[in-house]
Ligand SMILES: NC(=O)C1=CN([C@@H]2O[C@H](COP(=O)(O)OP(=O)(O)OC[C@H]3O[C@@H](n4cnc5c(N)ncnc54)[C@H](OP(=O)(O)O)[C@@H]3O)[C@@H](O)[C@H]2O)[C@@H](O)CC1
């Protein structure tokens with residue numbers, strides 16, 4: 001589980017935040033003592049008296065480990081410590097000097113039921129050396145419970161990339177703030193249960209984890225047109241657009257129109273249909289001033305008509321959600337196309353669609369931020385780690401949603417929920433955050449082995465939880 005609505009900082013932002021605390025007169029040793037205390041508290045809760053092995057690296061992460069070892073030992077726990085090298089001068093060396101219990105070298109270490117990983121934290125600068133990674137993995141696999149200090153050693157702080165971290169870490173005590181390592185890439189799986197420990201370091205960041213949105217009950221004078229009208233455009237695979245339309249209806253819109261080729265096609269009776277065969281028909285329909293948001297892309301196809309529909313939707317001065325085939329049609333020209341928009345746009349690519357549209361290097365967060373800045377659109381970069389980024393630089397991350405979402409059509413449902421949130425007037429990351437939360441919550445309520453259609457009904461309960 002990952003704390004909701006919590007700040008996320010990079011290694012550099014964390015260092016800057018720590019430096020600001022030092023400037024207020026707090027010493028590095030005092031901060032390390034707080035960090036070690038937080039670790040010792042969690043370790044004691046989980047150890048339940050079982051013998052503990054602490055791994056201490058050469059930096060400040062190791063310094064935290066020495067503090068935790070000392071405090072656990074002082075509280076009567078059976079603690080052994082492995083030091084992987086001489087601690088660097090300063091607070092870490094001071095904490096090393098204050099540890100009086102048994103210490104062994106890495107290669108002499110014997111597994112114990114509880115393992116505390118204090119090898120490397122935000123200073124992890126390169127892949128773990130092979131021998132070290134192997135011993136660490138062996139000790140972790142023989143422990144009943146493994147707790148990482150700040151982040152699992154062998155995960156890159158800012159990208160979540162795997163630099164040799166073992167599997168099987170049960171919990172991680174994130175010190176002061178979450179780091180990308182807890183949320184994206186390999187780090188998501190390797191961090192286990194993430195416990196956020198406040199150690200008195202104020203952080204400044206525009207990034208945080210997705211929180212439950214606060215949604216409004218319709219007002220006493222509300223009517224169907226004031227609650228948001230969503231136009232979903234049908235294409236070659238009508239089922240996909242129908243899923244989006246149903247999700248927009250259940251996601252809180254007051255009125256949903258499915259515009260396409262089958263005026264009497266299947267769908268709930270409350271779904272309004274409008275026959276739209278050509279891009280001229282579409283242009284005429286989108287001229288309707290009651291439309292608050294357009295959803296285009298689910299099941300659109302990639303033929304000439306699809307492209308003409310895309311051009312027509314682009315020209316409409318309405319908030320626009322683009323998904324699926326619309327994103328593939330944009331391809332590498334996404335930024336050029338999007339610059340012509342006069343109303344806000346949201347893009348909902350999965351990793352494949354994102355990679356087809358945007359080159360770029362760096363972490364998933366960096367790439368999504370760069371794409372948002374380049375296009376002027378808010379981007380929901382989907383996956384087990386969904387990264388939302390706005391052109392203004394706001395980031396929201398939702399990690400750890402139900403893996404049962406990995407089934408066809410769940411993205412169409414998300415696009416519809418987003419359409420409903422956008423139609424209600426949301427700007428930037430807010431409607432995206434709400435949509436992603438509702439989608440994940442509906443998946444949680446749907447249980448196991450669901451199909452995308454089954455996400456629609458639980459949306460009512462998910463919304464009720466947000467009122
Ligand atoms: N700042 C503070 O006061 C507070 C910080 N806090 C804690 O400090 C942590 C950050 O500490 P940190 O910056 O010292 O980095 P850390 O992660 O211990 O590693 C750096 C050392 O490892 C080395 N090294 C790196 N990669 C390596 C590799 N693959 N293989 C081998 N060696 C490698 C690197 O050596 P070098 O690159 O110079 O060879 C350097 O010596 C943070 O996560 C939190 O736990 C809390 O106590 C609160 C107060």
Ligand SMILES: Nc1ncnc2c1ncn2[C@@H]1O[C@H](COP(=O)(O)OP(=O)(O)O)[C@@H](O)[C@H]1O
Nearest residue numbers: 350382383384401403405406408409410411412
């Ligand atoms: N392993 C997973 N864990 C959590 N969420 C996932 C996982 N795989 C996919 N999802 C979510 O499911 C949805 C899939 O969307 P997408 O790939 O566009 O599917 P489709 O195009 O079939 O509708 C996205 O919201 C994505 O974040």
Ligand SMILES: [K+]
Nearest residue numbers: 120149151153
């Ligand atoms: K660690």
